[in-house]
Amino acid sequence: MNPPTERHRTAVAVTNRTDPYLTLGAGRIDDERIWRWGDDNLFPAALTQMARRSTTHRRIINDKADYIAGKGFACDEGQTRLRAFIDRANGDGESLRRIISRLAFDKALFGNAFLEVVTDPAHSFLSLYHQDASRCRVARDSRHIILHHDWTAFDASEAQTLPLYPLFEPQTDGTLRSMVHYKDYEPAFEHYGVPPYIAGFGVSAIAYKTDRWNIARLDNSFQLSGVMLLDAGVDSDEEADRIVRLAESKFAGNPGQVMFMLRAGEGDGADNSRFIPIDSRQEGDWKALHEQAVADIVVAHSWFRTLSGLDYAAGFSAERILHEYEVALNTVILAEQAELLEPVRALLAAILGIDASSLAVINRPPTRSKPIYMKVWEARKADGLDYDPDDERQQQFLSEITKYNIRSIE
Numbered sequence: 133m134n135p136p137t138e139r140h141r142t143a144v145a146v147t148n149r150t151d152p153y154l155t156l157g158a159g160r161i162d163d164e165r166i167w168r169w170g171d172d173n174l175f176p177a178a179l180t181q182m183a184r185r186s187t188t189h190r191r192i193i194n195d196k197a198d199y200i201a202g203k204g205f206a207c208d209e210g211q212t213r214l215r216a217f218i219d220r221a222n223g224d225g226e227s228l229r230r231i232i233s234r235l236a237f238d239k240a241l242f243g244n245a246f247l248e249v250v251t252d253p254a255h256s257f258l259s260l261y262h263q264d265a266s267r268c269r270v271a272r273d274s275r276h277i278i279l280h281h282d283w284t285a286f287d288a289s290e291a292q293t294l295p296l297y298p299l300f301e302p303q304t305d306g307t308l309r310s311m312v313h314y315k316d317y318e319p320a321f322e323h324y325g326v327p328p329y330i331a332g333f334g335v336s337a338i339a340y341k342t343d344r345w346n347i348a349r350l351d352n353s354f355q356l357s358g359v360m361l362l363d364a365g366v367d368s369d370e371e372a373d374r375i376v377r378l379a380e381s382k383f384a385g386n387p388g389q390v391m392f393m394l395r396a397g398e399g400d401g402a403d404n405s406r407f408i409p410i411d412s413r414q415e416g417d418w419k420a421l422h423e424q425a426v427a428d429i430v431v432a433h434s435w436f437r438t439l440s441g442l443d444y445a446a447g448f449s450a451e452r453i454l455h456e457y458e459v460a461l462n463t464v465i466l467a468e469q470a471e472l473l474e475p476v477r478a479l480l481a482a483i484l485g486i487d488a489s490s491l492a493v494i495n496r497p498p499t500r501s502k503p504i505y506m507k508v509w510e511a512r513k514a515d516g517l518d519y520d521p522d523d524e525r526q527q528q529f530l531s532e533i534t535k536y537n538i539r540s541i542e
Contacts, residue, residue, distance in 0.1 A: 201233035332432025
């Protein structure tokens with residue numbers, strides 16, 4: 133498996149003149165020949181911005197990607213070519229785990245992920261590359277993926293086109309390339325997947341806004357909001373505006389925290405300036421709103437509180453973490469791993485002739501309830517199970533069997 137030393141990103145599709153939508157090579161693409169991802173074709177940018185603003189939302193995406201990528205890959209000891217591919221899956225020297233980790237992150241964030249496949253006509257090598265999902269759009273023919281670095285300023289001459297797997301098309305650098313499109317199913321959405329947390333868009337915004345409200349209060353040293361009436365004699369509206377702006381810059385803190393109003397004095401020599409506070413005794417409601425939003429975000433992601441680091445303040449419960457990890461493993465993690473690895477196994481078999489049926493993700497829980505220096509029979513005894521100290525298999529230490537704690541992803 134010797135990938136080419138130079139990697140060119142130029143991609144020109146082989147066209148079929150009978151179908152105008154297949155003429156999608158560089159310089160012949162316009163934004164009407166793609167299926168828009170969102171009304172303005174910038175839905176991925178909105179999802180990215182939301183993930184960067186909501187702490188809990190981002191934590192769950194990060195954690196899901198880490199758990200799905202696992203701790204690496206295992207395979208049959210005799211599969212030396214497969215092990216070499218696991219350690220180096222492309223010409224950039226990236227491991228298979230790194231690629232799968234990025235695919236898992238994109239799929240958790242966007243509900244879509246894209247894997248570029250590179251080989252040659254002789255099938256002498258196979259390289260896999262992660263492609264940033266925000267750069268990818270589905271062509272109108274539904275058989276190609278169009279890549280562009282900035283969809284807010286589309287330039288057809290800078291766009292690239294790759295066929296959708298299982299189609300391969302020759303490129304100007306002599307390689308054959310294809311693109312695997314992973315997408316989460318959603319009724320009425322054919323060309324793009326929908327992120328699993330779609331029902332949590334609103335609560336993610338609430339969590340961000342309540343955080344921003346607390347930051348504004350901190351910036352204003354928790355001073356009261358209100359209206360400040362200033363008594364002053366002015367000769368013009370410009371002078372009144374200047375006085376108000378000066379007062380705001382010196383005393384208002386965060387703009388909008390205190391509103392200054394100027395009124396003409398009554399000429400009796402008395403200063404009738406006064407501050408009218410706006411009563412805001414709803415801190416409890418804001419806190420409850422934030423906590424409810426955080427809880428709803430976890431539910432929308434089909435995830436678990438302890439795996440999101442939300443309940444550590446109430447006490448660290450290893451048993452609860454292990455329990456929720458087992459549930460997550462069997463309801464979310466294994467299914468996602470199977471989906472991501474299915475085309476990888478097929479590509480290894482079809483291109484390199486490698487039997488990748490033994491390829492499996494190494495899954496380990498985030499914590500252990502028993503020390504790794506215990507023997508298996510001791511652990512079984514501690515759990516109240518049947519044990520046999522003379523059984524050779526139960527003489528192993530837990531560290532020996534958890535080192536390759538491989539769970540089937542079939």
